[in-house]
Amino acid sequence: MNGKQIQEAKQAIRERIWMLLEKERAVNANPEGRIPAFVGADAAAALLAAHPSWQSANVIKAVPDRAQMPVRARAFEEGKRVYMAASKLAAQKPFYLLDPETLAISPREAAERHTAARYARPVDLDEMPHVDLVVCGSVAVNYRGVRLGKGAGYSDIEVALLHEAGLIGSSTLIATTVHELQVVDEELPEAGHDFRVDLIITQDRVIECSPYRRPPGIMWESLTPEAIEAIPVLASRRP
Template identity: 55%
Template sequence: MSDIDQAKEAVRDRVWRLLEREGAVPEGSYGKIPGFYGNEATAERLAELDVWKRASTVKANPDWAQLPIRTRALQDGKLLYMAVPRMASLKPFYLLDPALLSLLPEEAAEKKGAEQIARRVGVDGMRPVDVVICGSVAVNRSGARIGKGAGYSDLEVALLIEAGLVTEETTIVAPVHQLQVIDEEIPETEHDFSVDLIVTPNEVIQCERRQHPNGIVWEDLTAEKVEAIPVLGKLARAQLPRNLI
C-alpha cells in the first residue's frame, strides 16, 4: 500500500468511526459508503438548485445513501443512469427512463428494482450526463473526495470522460452527512476526480477547484482489476498493438 493509500485509509477510518460514534449512520456502516440519516433531506436540497432543475440526465452510484436522489431524479422526469454494481457487465450502466417505468420510482431506483426492469447500456448507448451523483466517505470544501477504496466511482467517471459523456459542463455532486465534510487535506492521485458541489442535510457547498482525469489512467490499474471489469478488459484488448493480438 502506497503512502497516499495509507493516508486515505486513515481518513476513512476516522470518518467511519465518527459517524458511528455520533449515531449518524445505521450499525454496520463501517467499510461502506455511509447510508447516513438525513439522506432524504439532501435530495430535497439538491432538487431546489438550478443545476438540478436544468438537468435532463443523471448518473448515480447504486449505494443506499443515494437512493432518495435516484428516486427524485425519476420523479422529476430525468433519465437516470445507475452503475451496475462492480461494473460487472460489458454494458456497465442501467438505463431507467421515467416514461417507461413498470415500477414506482422509489422501487425502480433500488438496486433490485433496477436489476429487474432496467436495460443495460454501454457508453455507446448513453446521452451526455448533466449531473453525476457520487457516493463518498469523506469530502473537503475544496472538492477533494474519498470513496470506500474500491475505485469504482473513479473508473465509472473516467470511462464516461473518455467517451465524451462527462465534460466541463457536467456537475459532479457529493451528497453526504455534515460529519463527512472534513477540514483537512485529502491526498489525491491522477485518477481521482473532485466534486463541484457538496450537498448535506444542512447546506450546499460550492467547490471552486476542479480536478478531473482525462480518461482512464491505465498505469494505475492492475491486470487483475482490468480483467475483473469486462468493459475495461475489452477496451484494453482494443488498444493492444495489432501484432500482439
C-alpha cells in the same frame, strides 16, 4: 507520498469517519467498508433538487449506493432519466437505464439497486446520451472538493469512462450527498486518477467547490491487470 502511502493515509481517514458516524448515530447501518447510508439523506436529496444544476438536468448518472437512493428516487419521480452503474461494473453493459417513460414501477422501487438490476435496461457507453449531472457517494470530502470513496475505485473509473467517451466534459458538474460529519476542513490525500466534486450537499447546506479537477480518461497505469479483467468495459478498451 507514493502510491502506497496515499492509500494508507486514505484508509486511516475512512476508518476515522466511519467510527465517528457510528459514534454519533449518524448512519442507518454499519458504515465500515461502505459509502455511509447517512441519516438525513432525504433532506440532502431535497436540497440537491433545489439547485439550478439539478433543475436543468434531464440525464443524471448516479451511483448505486444506498446513501444516494433518495437522489435516484427523486430524479425518477421528476421524469429525469437516470443511468446507474451495475455493481462493481462487472456486467458486459455496465449501466442500467432508469427511464420513467418505460418503467412502470414506483420511484422508490426504481431507485433500489436490486430492483433496478431486475427491471431496468442494461446499456453500454455507446448507448448513452450526454450526461447533464453526475452524483456520487463519498466517505469524506473537503471544501476543495477532494473526496474519498470507499476505496474500490469504481466511481473514479465511471467518471473516467464517461469523460473518455465524451459523455461528460470539463464543465459537467459532479455532486456528492453526505452527512455534515463527512465534510472535513483538512487536506485529503489525492492520487492522479482521483476526481474532485463541484457540489457538496448535506442535510443542511450546499457547498460549491472550485476549482474542479478530473482526469481526462482512464489512467491505465493506475490499474492492475486483475482489476482490468474484472471489469468488461475496461478489458474491451484496454490499449
